[in-house]
Ligand SMILES: Cc1cc2nc3c(=O)[nH]c(=O)nc-3n(C[C@H](O)[C@H](O)[C@H](O)COP(=O)(O)OP(=O)(O)OC[C@H]3O[C@@H](n4cnc5c(N)ncnc54)[C@H](O)[C@@H]3O)c2cc1C
C-alpha cells in the first residue's frame with residue numbers, strides 16, 4: 001500500500017469516526033485527535049502513552065443516579081485508534097480477555113477501529129521480535145507493516161477491517177483469521193521462566209532494595225498499557241439525590257490500595273506493593289489468562305524517576321538463581 | 327450482556343440496634359422474583375450500595391432458609407456505613423451478589439462443626455447458626471465458641487436461648503466485669519475449659535490478631551490443616567477478581583474466598 005492510500009483511508013474514516021493517533025507535542029509523541037486526516041503521517045515510533053485511556057478510560061461513569069434509579073450511560077462514540085505498535089495491540093488483546101464480561105469495555109471496543117503497526121525496536125523495548133505469525137493472536141482491524149519508501153504491507157484482522165479497505169478501494173491486503181489470544185503452545189518459555197523467578201523471590205533482598213528507591217509516584221502504573229486495576233466510588237452532584245458512580249484507574253503502589261475500614265493495610269511496605277505489581281504481571285496474569293502481563297513496551301522504565309528498570313530486576317533475579325539464593 | 331455492576335433494589339423492612347455502633351438490618355428485594363430467587367451459602371457476601379456513599383461488601387447474616395427477607399449486621403465505620411445508618415425503615419439500597427465461596431457446605435452434613443467467632447467475626451457465622459436452628463436435620467453436632475471484649479459487646483444476645491437448644495454455645499469475655507457470670511478469658515482459653523465436640527471441622531472468623539492465637543492453639547491440639555477454615559477480610563471493589571484490591575498470596579479474596587482452608591492459607595504469604 002502506498003502512503004497516499006493511507007491518507008485516503010483516513011479521510012474516508014474521518015467521515016464516521018473520530019480519529020486518534022500519535023502527534024508530536026514538544027519532544028513527546030502523544031495521542032491526539034487527528035483533525036486533518038490529509039496531513040497525518042504515521043511515524044514508526046512508540047507513543048509516550050499508549051491508547052489505553054480510550055479502551056479503559058481513567059474515569060468512567062458506570063451509572064448516573066437519580067434517587068434510586070441507576071442509569072447506565074450509552075457509549076456510542078465511534079473512534080479510530082491509529083499508531084498502535086504491535087506490543088500495545090498485545091496489551092489490548094489482554095484487556096479484551098480481562099474485561100470479557102464487562103459491558104462498558106465491550107461497548108467501547110465494539111465502536112472502535114484499531115489500526116496497528118509493526119514497531120522498530122527502541123532502546124527500552126524488550127518484546128519478542130515481531131513476526132507475522134503473531135498477528136493471528138492479536139485483536140485488530142487493520143495492521144500496517146512498515147516497508148521501505150513509506151509503503152506498507154497491509155493486513156486485516158476483522159470483518160470491519162476488510163469492509164473498510166474494500167470501500168476505500170485498497171485491494172492488496174491479506175486477511176488474518178483471529179485464532180484466540182492464546183497461541184497453541186501456550187505461554188512462551190521465556191514467560192514461564194520469569195514467572196518462576198518472581199514466584200520464588202518473595203523473601204529476597206531485591207524487593208527490600210526497591211523499597212528504598214521507589215518514591216511511589218505511580219507513573220509506571222499510569223504509563224503501562226496492561227495495568228488495569230480500578231476503584232469504584234460515588235460522586236454526588238449538586239442536585240439532591242443525584243450523582244454518578246465512577247470507575248477510576250487504581251494505583252497499586254499507593255498505601256491505601258489494600259486498606260480496609262479501621263485502617264489496617266495488607267500490603268504494608270513499598271516493597272510489598274512492588275512485589276505485588278510484579279506478581280500480578282508475571283505470575284497471576286499468566287496463570288489466569290495464559291498471556292504475559294507485560295508486553296515489553298519499556299514505558300515504565302522511561303518514566304521512572306528512581307531509575308527502576310524491570311530488565312535489571314530480572315537480571316538480578318537471575319543472578320540470585322545462579323548463586324542458588326532463590 | 328449482563329451488567330455485573332447493576333444492583334437490585336432492596337427495601338429496609340427492619341432495623342435493630344445491636345450495640346452502640348452496630349445495627350441489624352433486614353432487607354427485602356423490591357422485585358418479588360429477586361427475593362424468591364435469592365440463594366446463597368452461609369459465609370458468602372454481597373455488595374451493598376447507598377447512592378452517593380458508594381459500595382462495600384457485607385456478609386449475609388440470615389440463613390438461606392429464611393426466604394422472605396435477608397439480614398445483615400453492620401458496624402458503622404466510615405463513609406458508606408454512616409450513610410446507611412442514616413436510613414430508615416422503608417428506604418432503599420442497591421444490592422449485587424451473592425459473591426465468594428462461603429463456608430464449605432459439602433461437609434455440613436458429614437462432620438461435627440466447631441464455630442469460632444471473635445467480636446464482629448460472628449456476623450458471617452450467624453447464617454450457619456440460623457441454618458442449624460431452622461434445619462437441624464442437615465447437620466451433625468455443632469459447637470460455638472464466641473468471645474468478645476466485654477458483655478455489652480456480645481451480639482445477638484436474645485437468640486442465645488434458641489441457639490443453645492441446637493448447639494453447644496460457649497461464651498467468654500476477655501475481662502471480668504460486673505454482672506457477667508460467664509467465663510472470663512480470651513477465646514483460646516475455651517479450648518482448655520470446654521470439652522470439644524468430637525473431631526470437628528473448625529470454622530473461624532474474627533480480627534486478624536485472633537487468627538494467630540487460634541491457629542496456634544489448634545496446632546497444639548493437632549488439628550489437621552485441611553479441617554480448619556478461616557474467613558478473610560480485604561478491601562474490595564469489583565467482587566469478581568478484576569480490580570486487584572483484595573489480592574493475597576496470588577488469590578482473590580472476593581472470588582476464591584473469603585473462606586480459605588488453613589491448608590491454603592499456609593501457602594499464601596501475609597494472609598493472616
Ligand atoms: C467479605 C467481607 C464481608 C464483610 N462483612 C461485613 C459485615 O457483615 N458487617 C460489617 O459491618 N462489615 C463487614 N465487612 C467490612 C465492611 O466491608 C467495611 O466495614 C466497609 O467497607 C466500611 O465501609 P465504609 O465506607 O463505611 O468505610 P470507609 O473506611 O469510609 O471506606 C472504606 C472504603 O474502602 C472500601 N472497602 C472495600 N472493601 C472494604 C473492606 N473490606 N473494608 C473496608 N473498606 C472496604 C469501601 O468501598 C470504601 O470505599 C466485610 C468485609 C468483607 C471483605
Ligand code: SF4
Nearest residue numbers: 224294295297298300
Ligand atoms: S510493565 Fe513496563 S514494559 Fe511491561 S508492559 Fe507495562 S510499562 Fe511496558
Ligand code: SF4
Nearest residue numbers: 214215217218220304
Ligand atoms: S515510576 Fe518508579 S518511583 Fe514511581 S511508583 Fe513506579 S517504580 Fe516507583
Ligand code: FES
Nearest residue numbers: 565568569570580
Ligand atoms: S474485589 Fe476486585 S479483585 Fe477482588
